[in-house]
Amino acid sequence: MILHTASEVISLAKKLETDLADFYEAVAVKSPGDAEALLVFTSENRRNATQVERAYYSAISDIIEGTTTFKLDASRYEFPGVVGQEAAPPEILAQAIEMESRVAAFYADAAAQSKSLMADIARVFLLLAHKHAARLDSLKTLGGSL
Amino acid sequence: MAVLDEPIKQVISLKNYINGEWVESRSSQVLDVVNPATQKTIATVPMSTRRELEAAVNAAKEAFPEWRRTPPLSRVRYLFRLKEFMEERFEELSRVQTMEHGKTIDESRGETRRGIEMVEVATGIPSLMMGYNLEDVAGGIDEYVVYQPLGVFCHIAPFNFPFMVPLWFSPFALATGNTFVVKPSPRDPISQVKVAELIEEAGIPPGVYNVVHGAEEVVMGMLEHPDVKGVTFVGSTAVGRDIVYRKCGETGKRVIAQCGAKNFMVVMPDCDLEKTTAALMTSFYGNAGQRCLSGANLVIVGEDNAFYRKFVDAFTAAASRIKIGYGLDDSVQMGPMQSKDGKQRVLGFIERGITEGAKLVLDGRHPVINGDYPADCFMGPTIFADVTPGMTIAREEIFGPVASVLKAKDLESAISICNSSRYGNGNAIFTSSGKSAREFQYAIESGNVGINIGIVAPMAFFPFGGMKDSFFGVLHGQGRDAVRFFTESKVVIQRWF
Numbered sequence: 001m002i003l004h005t006a007s008e009v010i011s012l013a014k015k016l017e018t019d020l021a022d023f024y025e026a027v028a029v030k031s032p033g034d035a036e037a038l039l040v041f042t043s044e045n046r047r048n049a050t051q052v053e054r055a056y057y058s059a060i061s062d063i064i065e066g067t068t069t070f071k072l073d074a075s076r077y078e079f080p081g082v083v084g085q086e087a088a089p090p091e092i093l094a095q096a097i098e099m100e101s102r103v104a105a106f107y108a109d110a111a112a113q114s115k116s117l118m119a120d121i122a123r124v125f126l127l128l129a130h131k132h133a134a135r136l137d138s139l140k141t142l143g144g145s146l
Numbered sequence: 147m148a149v150l151d152e153p154i155k156q157v158i159s160l161k162n163y164i165n166g167e168w169v170e171s172r173s174s175q176v177l178d179v180v181n182p183a184t185q186k187t188i189a190t191v192p193m194s195t196r197r198e199l200e201a202a203v204n205a206a207k208e209a210f211p212e213w214r215r216t217p218p219l220s221r222v223r224y225l226f227r228l229k230e231f232m233e234e235r236f237e238e239l240s241r242v243q244t245m246e247h248g249k250t251i252d253e254s255r256g257e258t259r260r261g262i263e264m265v266e267v268a269t270g271i272p273s274l275m276m277g278y279n280l281e282d283v284a285g286g287i288d289e290y291v292v293y294q295p296l297g298v299f300c301h302i303a304p305f306n307f308p309f310m311v312p313l314w315f316s317p318f319a320l321a322t323g324n325t326f327v328v329k330p331s332p333r334d335p336i337s338q339v340k341v342a343e344l345i346e347e348a349g350i351p352p353g354v355y356n357v358v359h360g361a362e363e364v365v366m367g368m369l370e371h372p373d374v375k376g377v378t379f380v381g382s383t384a385v386g387r388d389i390v391y392r393k394c395g396e397t398g399k400r401v402i403a404q405c406g407a408k409n410f411m412v413v414m415p416d417c418d419l420e421k422t423t424a425a426l427m428t429s430f431y432g433n434a435g436q437r438c439l440s441g442a443n444l445v446i447v448g449e450d451n452a453f454y455r456k457f458v459d460a461f462t463a464a465a466s467r468i469k470i471g472y473g474l475d476d477s478v479q480m481g482p483m484q485s486k487d488g489k490q491r492v493l494g495f496i497e498r499g500i501t502e503g504a505k506l507v508l509d510g511r512h513p514v515i516n517g518d519y520p521a522d523c524f525m526g527p528t529i530f531a532d533v534t535p536g537m538t539i540a541r542e543e544i545f546g547p548v549a550s551v552l553k554a555k556d557l558e559s560a561i562s563i564c565n566s567s568r569y570g571n572g573n574a575i576f577t578s579s580g581k582s583a584r585e586f587q588y589a590i591e592s593g594n595v596g597i598n599i600g601i602v603a604p605m606a607f608f609p610f611g612g613m614k615d616s617f618f619g620v621l622h623g624q625g626r627d628a629v630r631f632f633t634e635s636k637v638v639i640q641r642w643f
Contacts, residue, residue: 005250005478007251059259
């Protein structure tokens with residue numbers, strides 16, 4: 001599905017962050033050795049969702065070109081499915097990397113499409129793109145025990 | 147995408163808010179407030195009597211002396227609280243606007259934000275209301291100016307921005323020490339009831355702010371009441387000029403009448419095609435074209451027919467992709483017209499365009515509606531090409547999602563076409579040339595001027611301009627103009643023996 005409006009892009013951003021938060025929370029239960037690090041990810045994701053929403057509500061204006069700004073294919077970013085509780089650590093890690101990569105790509109693309117129109121939102125998108133890209137490195141350090 | 151939850155679940159019977167009380171109107175005349183997308187009644191609104199309006203004005207008059215003696219800093223602290231409540235209920239306020247007006251949820255949230263910005267700017271009154279002084283204008287004699295509130299002001303609200311437009315005026319009026327009576331549009335009055343609820347919650351004293359629902363009888367009551375010091379109006383030129391402005395002149399009231407428009411978007415061959423097209427989509431079709439700043443006429447400059455065709459094709463392609471439906475579906479890009487009458491009026495203009503020989507390149511009369519909604523108020527984007535300045539669709543305000551495309555051989559001709567309009571509200575040029583932009587800004591007869599901006603809506607700290615048949619009055623709404631409109635200067639010369 002192609003997303004065109006600012007509202008649906010923000011909705012997707014919140015969903016991606018929330019799904020990621022839930023994922024890490026579930027994995028933390030299964031991997032007590034990495035629980036602390038994973039729960040930090042969880043709370044970061046929930047803060048990211050709030051940050052995106054706050055930027056949107058602050059910047060949205062009745063004159064904004066928010067209804068025709070975007071052209072994002074949601075299927076490129078939505079998570080294909082979550083591995084089951086019984087999955088092996090390498091599978092879980094691969095899933096996490098895939099999810100983070102998709103979210104980073106989503107934010108980078110959304111930032112590029114909004115930069116000339118919605119400055120605050122584009123800045124937040126870019127910031128979160130970098131954060132999620134940086135998290136890929138953090139995941140690799142956890143890799144062995146996940 | 148799923149439709150967002152509707153905050154109004156049962157039909158609300160709206161009341162007036164007078165002297166800090168929610169009062170059932172005694173009028174037997176009641177209208178339905180209808181969600182234009184679903185055609186369901188969501189509220190009923192009374193057509194109040196003149197007596198009820200007088201009760202509100204009297205309450206405002208009684209409240210004035212104590213309110214004006216409240217220090218400005220204390221007055222604005224109520225507004226800080228009001229802002230806080232508006233932020234807390236941001237989403238609810240926005241969804242109410244979509245339900246009663248029809249605009250998309252992005253548009254409603256944008257309207258909520260812009261309304262809150264007005265409150266924010268008005269909290270600067272302690273600085274904005276300062277006067278000035280000079281010592282020793284003569285030996286031992288000092289002279290200074292103070293700005294003082296006047297009393298009761300009224301506002302007659304339009305339907306197209308049910309939350310925001312009254313806030314162009316009311317926070318400034320209140321912050322400067324005046325008291326206020328609002329008449330919301332009977333088509334979509336719920337937003338103003340919500341604002342009054344928040345004002346009550348903020349603890350603003352009884353009588354300082356009042357809401358009276360109604361129509362002509364309430365309007366005439368405002369215009370004729372001797373205790374009303376000024377009236378602010380946003381709506382059609384016919385009402386604004388011939389009734390509001392005239393009557394205020396007869397009765398010595400201050401007046402701001404922001405009226406109709408026919409806005410020209412001038413496109414130069416050196417414009418950024420992609421960004422210009424995106425900006426013009428919002429300009430022409432945002433709020434379903436029901437905006438005094440909406441683009442109406444697209445003037446493509448130059449003798450290069452290839453550029454004309456290329457631009458029209460790109461514009462048409464973008465417009466044809468606009469998704470139409472219920473505004474609470476956040477994938478929808480254009481909601482319905484606010485009323486069936488509004489739609490019929492626009493359809494009439496489309497017929498005129500066809501009859502007068504314009505070329506209908508995109509026909510929005512029978513749009514594809516996303517979701518199962520009655521078609522009563524829905525329209526799609528419409529585009530006429532090869533329009534000439536004398537055609538009805540080029541001259542008259544349509545107030546709907548209809549774009550008329552004209553040609554001009556050069557910028558000078560384009561400006562001449564724009565200036566031949568009796569309106570002067572929000573005209574814009576799209577160009578990468580500073581020279582063209584400056585020439586446009588200099589010569590165009592328009593109170594709000596855009597350079598690569600499709601909707602020339604001033605921020606809250608600037609006045610909302612307007613010229614010719616788009617504005618009647620001297621001072622405008624918003625910003626420093628509003629502060630001056632709601633205050634009178636008093637010059638004091640003092641000497642102490």
